[in-house]
Amino acid sequence: GSFVNNEWFQFFMTFLIMVNAIILGALTFDGIQNDATALKVLEGLDLAILVVFTLEVVLHFIYLGPLELIQHSWLVFDTLVVAISWAFLGSSLSVLRSLRIFRVVTLVSRWDSLRTLFEAVGSTIPKMASIWMALLILYYIFAVLFTTLFHGLYEDGYLGDDYFGRLDKTFVTLFQVMTLDNWSEVAREVMVYEPWAFLPFFIFILFTSFFVINLVVAVICESLIHVKDAERDNASSYRREPALASVQLSSTRTSMRNVNKSGSCCCCDRSQAAPSAASDEQMRLLRELISTQRAMQSQIQDLTEEVKRIKAEQVEHDA
Numbered sequence: 001g002s003f004v005n006n007e008w009f010q011f012f013m014t015f016l017i018m019v020n021a022i023i024l025g026a027l028t029f030d031g032i033q034n035d036a037t038a039l040k041v042l043e044g045l046d047l048a049i050l051v052v053f054t055l056e057v058v059l060h061f062i063y064l065g066p067l068e069l070i071q072h073s074w075l076v077f078d079t080l081v082v083a084i085s086w087a088f089l090g091s092s093l094s095v096l097r098s099l100r101i102f103r104v105v106t107l108v109s110r111w112d113s114l115r116t117l118f119e120a121v122g123s124t125i126p127k128m129a130s131i132w133m134a135l136l137i138l139y140y141i142f143a144v145l146f147t148t149l150f151h152g153l154y155e156d157g158y159l160g161d162d163y164f165g166r167l168d169k170t171f172v173t174l175f176q177v178m179t180l181d182n183w184s185e186v187a188r189e190v191m192v193y194e195p196w197a198f199l200p201f202f203i204f205i206l207f208t209s210f211f212v213i214n215l216v217v218a219v220i221c222e223s224l225i226h227v228k229d230a231e232r233d234n235a236s237s238y239r240r241e242p243a244l245a246s247v248q249l250s251s252t253r254t255s256m257r258n259v260n261k262s263g264s265c266c267c268c269d270r271s272q273a274a275p276s277a278a279s280d281e282q283m284r285l286l287r288e289l290i291s292t293q294r295a296m297q298s299q300i301q302d303l304t305e306e307v308k309r310i311k312a313e314q315v316e317h318d319a
Contacts, residue, residue: 004056004059004060004063010110013052013053013056013110014107014110014111016049016052016053017103017104017106017107017110018107019045019049020046020049020103020104021101021103021104023042023045023046023049024046024100024101024103024104026042027039027042027043027046046100047089050082050085050086050089050103053078053082053085053103053106054082054086056078057075057078057079057082060075060079061079074108074109074115075109077105077106077109078106078109081102081103081105081106082103084102085100085103088100116224116227116228117224119227120220120223120224120226120227121220121223123223123226123227124219124220124223127219127223128216128219131212131215131216131219134212135208135212138204138207138208138212139171139174139178139208142174142200142204143167143170143171143174144167145200146164146170146173146174146200146204147164147165147166147167147170149164149194149197149200150163150164150190150194150197151164151165151166153190153193153194159189159190160189163186163190173186174204177201177204177205178204178205178208178209179209180205180209183201183205187201
């Protein structure tokens with residue numbers, strides 16, 4: 001466990017992922033594909049890196065065990081990527097072999113900022129469902145509207161490109177307009193024959209590019225803030241737990257020391273006291289310790305309620 005979680009080992013694995021990405025990119029060049037020696041060397045390096053990735057997965061499996069491993073989503077993702085790489089190793093289909101590039105995605109699990117970003121985006125999926133549904137409804141309404149209004153311009157020879165001839169073509173055109181990719185050229189070409197056409201273009205861009213897209217960005221930013229706050233809270237709790245454990249351990253040692261001292265005194269006077277005097281004294285000290293702890297807990301609860309009351313009064317006063 002200490003080996004696979006070591007900082008230098010993780011740095012080495014990150015370096016291998018980057019090297020693997022460069023190798024997979026180099027394998028796409030025609031010069032490499034036509035050079036048998038270079039192709040063989042790069043394929044061998046790719047296989048060696050895959051073996052190292054596999055050894056890392058095996059070490060995680062041995063250290064955590066299968067039940068705990070599946071509780072770590074990023075480790076499960078790394079395992080699936082490695083398994084897919086082995087499954088398609090040596091495949092003659094270029095499409096299947098190209099799936100090796102997904103090994104680069106494992107870099108996300110090792111880069112804290114990237115992992116935070118992906119977790120933030122993933123946490124937005126439930127919130128984004130309603131936004132995407134609203135966008136789809138708007139998209140379909142405007143697609144039908146644009147097709148109905150402008151489908152005849154290409155058939156009559158007014159437009160050089162069939163932007164709105166069918167619903168599917170209108171979807172593609174509106175996607176171009178929504179991304180603001182040369183949308184003005186499409187709008188101006190239509191406005192030459194339909195001067196009022198600027199109005200539906202303006203309304204569509206206003207709803208999609210400005211309102212909906214900015215809303216998506218806002219949701220992602222909000223989720224990113226929540227993820228960062230959660231990580232900060234977890235880090236602070238991890239820092240507090242050792243200190244709390246140390247205090248509890250010190251208190252326990254002090255109590256046991258007092259009990260042992262009492263027991264030793266009783267043993268010294270055993271000739272004059274009853275045989276059960278030592279055990280009775282220990283039980284008395286334990287009862288006093290429990291009573292003291294309960295009193296402290298009660299005081300803490302009273303202080304907590306007092307703080308809450310003061311804060312509530314301050315809020316009411318400020319309001």
